[in-house]
Amino acid sequence: MKQFVKFVAMSLALVGFAVSTFAQQATINNFRPYDKSGLGIFEAPKDAQTKFDGIKVRFGAGFTQQYQLLNHEHGYTPDTGALRLKPITGGFATAMANLNMDVQLEDGIRMNVVTYLSARHHNEAWVKGGYIQFDNMAFLGVDALNSIMKYLTIRVGHMEINYGDAHFRRSDGGQTIYNPFMENYIIDAFATEIGADVLFRHSGFLALVGVTNGAIKGSVDVLAPTAVDKDTTKSPAFLFKVGYDDKLGDNLRLRLTASGYMISSAQSNTLFWGDRTGSNYWMVMEPLAGNSYTANAWSGRLNPGMSDKVAAYQVNLFVKASGLEVFGTFETATGRNANDKDLVADPTGKTALDRKFTQIAADAVYRFGSTENIYLGARFNQVKGNFITSSNKEQSVDRLAFAAGWYITNAVMIKGEYVMQNYKDFLAGDIRKDGKFNGLVFEATVGF
Numbered sequence: 040m041k042q043f044v045k046f047v048a049m050s051l052a053l054v055g056f057a058v059s060t061f062a063q064q065a066t067i068n069n070f071r072p073y074d075k076s077g078l079g080i081f082e083a084p085k086d087a088q089t090k091f092d093g094i095k096v097r098f099g100a101g102f103t104q105q106y107q108l109l110n111h112e113h114g115y116t117p118d119t120g121a122l123r124l125k126p127i128t129g130g131f132a133t134a135m136a137n138l139n140m141d142v143q144l145e146d147g148i149r150m151n152v153v154t155y156l157s158a159r160h161h162n163e164a165w166v167k168g169g170y171i172q173f174d175n176m177a178f179l180g181v182d183a184l185n186s187i188m189k190y191l192t193i194r195v196g197h198m199e200i201n202y203g204d205a206h207f208r209r210s211d212g213g214q215t216i217y218n219p220f221m222e223n224y225i226i227d228a229f230a231t232e233i234g235a236d237v238l239f240r241h242s243g244f245l246a247l248v249g250v251t252n253g254a255i256k257g258s259v260d261v262l263a264p265t266a267v268d269k270d271t272t273k274s275p276a277f278l279f280k281v282g283y284d285d286k287l288g289d290n291l292r293l294r295l296t297a298s299g300y301m302i303s304s305a306q307s308n309t310l311f312w313g314d315r316t317g318s319n320y321w322m323v324m325e326p327l328a329g330n331s332y333t334a335n336a337w338s339g340r341l342n343p344g345m346s347d348k349v350a351a352y353q354v355n356l357f358v359k360a361s362g363l364e365v366f367g368t369f370e371t372a373t374g375r376n377a378n379d380k381d382l383v384a385d386p387t388g389k390t391a392l393d394r395k396f397t398q399i400a401a402d403a404v405y406r407f408g409s410t411e412n413i414y415l416g417a418r419f420n421q422v423k424g425n426f427i428t429s430s431n432k433e434q435s436v437d438r439l440a441f442a443a444g445w446y447i448t449n450a451v452m453i454k455g456e457y458v459m460q461n462y463k464d465f466l467a468g469d470i471r472k473d474g475k476f477n478g479l480v481f482e483a484t485v486g487f
Contacts, residue, residue, distance in 0.1 A: 065095035066310025067141045069149060069174050069192070072098045074220050075412070075449040075487040077217060079359065081207045081284070081294070082238060082245070085174055085192055091146035099139040101214030101484040105132040105221075109458075109480065111323045114473025122470055123327040132321050133159060133332070135213040137167075147175030147188070151198075158212045158337035159317030159352035167212075167315070168231040170196025195235040197257075200246060200280050201351035202300045202310070203228055205400070212316035216486035219404050219416045220442045221456045222319045225341050226398050226422050228353065228370065230313030232276065233257055243285030245296070249278045253302040255309045262306055265377045268347065276349075284357075294357040301350050310349055311372070312342045323476040324462070339460060339476070341436055343396050343426055345374030362406045370398040412446040435463045450487040458478050 069087040096171040108129040115122045137155040144150055152169035155161055173193040176184040199206065209223040223229070234251030253276035261271040261415045282296030302308055317336030325335045345351075351372035358365045373395040404416035437460070444454030462474040 043325070055278065064099075065097045067095060067097045067143050067149060068147070069172065070141050070151070073101060073139055073214065074216060075446045075452070075486075077486075079292075079364075081204055081357075082201065083172065083238075085191070085240060086093050089148065090173070090305070091143065095143040097141045099141070099487050100485070101137040101139070101212065101216065102134065103136075103210075103213045103215045104134045104483050105319060105321075105482045106130070107132060107321055107478070109320060109323055109476055109478035111474065111476035113462075113470060113475075114322070121326060121328060122468075124305065124321050124470065125325045125327045127322050132319075133157065133162070135159065135316065136427055137211070137213040139214075143156065146177050148173055148178070155212045155316055157259070158315065159321075160315055160333055162333070166317060168197040169194070170194050170198035190239055191243045192236075192238040192240070193235065197231060197233045200230055200232050200234070200251060200300070200310075201236055201238075201249065201280060201298075202230075202293070202351070203280075203298045203368070203370070204296055204355035204357065204366075205353070208366065209318055209400075211314075213484075214486055215319070215482060215484045216450075216452055219402070219444060219454070220418050220440050221454070221458065221480045221482060222339060222440075223314075224368070224398065224400055225339070225420050225436050225438060226370070226396065227314055227337075227340055227459075228351070229312055230309050231255060234276070236278070243283050245282050245284060247261050247278075247280040251276045251278070252390060253305045253308055255307070255313050255315075258306055262377075267379070268377045268451060271305055273306055274302055274304040276300060276305070276308070290361045292357075292359045294355070296355050298353045298355075303348055305347055305349070308346050308349055310351060311345060312337070319480065319482070320458070320476070323460075324471055324474050326470055339438075342425065343372065343374070343394060343423055343424060344376050344379075344427055345372065347375055347377040347379070349374040349475060362411055364402075364404040364406060366402040366404075368398065368400040372396055394425055396422055396426070398422045410446075414442075414444050415446075416442045418442070432464055434465050437461050437463075438455045451483075451485050453481070455482070 065264035066089050069083050071083050110338050132214040135158050138154045138156050140152045141149040149172045153167040167319045167445045175188045206229050208217055209216040224303050232251035236247055236249030238247045264271055277302045280296055280298040284294035318338045318340055323338045323339055353370040356367040375394050400420040402418045404414050406414040418440045423433050440456050440458040442456040446452045457479055459477040462471040465472040
């Protein structure tokens with residue numbers, strides 16, 4: 040109880056900090072705000088721009104402090120040796136913090152850089168990435184380009200790739216104000232890669248194409264051959280998105296998109312394991328021996344192991360009718376790592392070494408209050424797939440979460456969640472066999 044009182048006191052301290060530091064910010068065109076006003080925004084908007092009168096710099100931040108009361112167990116009695124779960128109890132998580140810098144460089148040109156100041160996986164400062172965004176080409180003085188750029192947005196840099204829509208609603212280190220729940224999906228599609236994308240938008244319709252290096256960092260090395268994969272060449276990754284996003288009346292908005300990401304040979308692809316900050320469920324389903332908060336930073340998530348070859352597709356539906364908000368995801372992917380051998384398929388079309396999964400998720404959030412500053416929400420998330428290449432049997436993980444939150448101001452919120460997660464059909468000798476965890480998590484966050 041004393042720790043929870045401390046959590047409330049720290050939450051109030053965050054309110055004071057945000058109010059005292061939220062000074063008049065420079066006007067930056069066409070960017071997504073980091074506070075409550077950024078809810079419901081996916082790609083950065085393309086709005087009418089203020090007149091450019093010199094370089095403008097805007098600093099922002101995301102701060103998150105969490106308190107966890109979770110329990111976990113699995114199917115081993117007694118749990119001994121390598122299969123013993125790490126004992127956990129209620130307590131505070133390490134506070135996480137992001138530093139955001141947005142710069143208006145020229146009319147229609149914006150730069151973004153995000154730095155993780157403190158995170159579970161990296162306690163030291165670590166740059167997430169940065170990019171330059173072009174919303175017009177007025178600096179070239181070509182009228183034809185200006186006409187085309189009315190419908191286009193171009194991004195170039197080492198940036199968060201725009202695959203799917205779920206990454207716009209996820210927690211990202213200290214920036215958790217967009218996420219009505221505590222955690223991201225069980226399989227969390229998020230990566231920063233070096234490349235470029237072009238987004239077309241007109242009359243509610245949108246289409247995006249992009250190409251990247253397919254890796255979380257740059258490298259001029261050839262790939263290291265393995266016993267089963269002699270290919271030493273790297274391939275670029277290609278991505279696309281098509282969809283529709285518009286209001287269908289005063290109180291109804293519809294967004295429907297389909298996305299894809301493909302790479303045939305990668306150095307170390309991290310589309311489903313690219314988060315350098317960590318999970319917001321601490322040390323659940325982790326072994327007692329050989330663990331640490333940094334090395335075991337992704338508790339509660341699942342890595343499908345597709346680091347060499349990936350073909351992934353995601354469909355998202357977002358509907359907002361007055362205060363009711365529904366967001367759904369269907370995702371499927373196939374792939375392999377460099378040690379998975381391509382085999383001739385058996386008559387059923389499957390081999391023991393296929394890696395594939397299907398993920399579904401559905402959020403229902405009701406926002407109310409004079410400014411929709413209070414909400415109640417529920418999420419169901421399930422993953423099924425072949426994650427263990429020595430088994431023909433599918434494994435599955437499902438999660439059910441109930442959450443509530445209060446935006447004290449646009450920049451400050453508190454939220455709580457009750458979560459239940461279950462692991463099914465994992466093999467004997469796997470610490471996750473018949474595993475489950477449940478309990479409460481509370482969070483105070485600032486974003487501006």
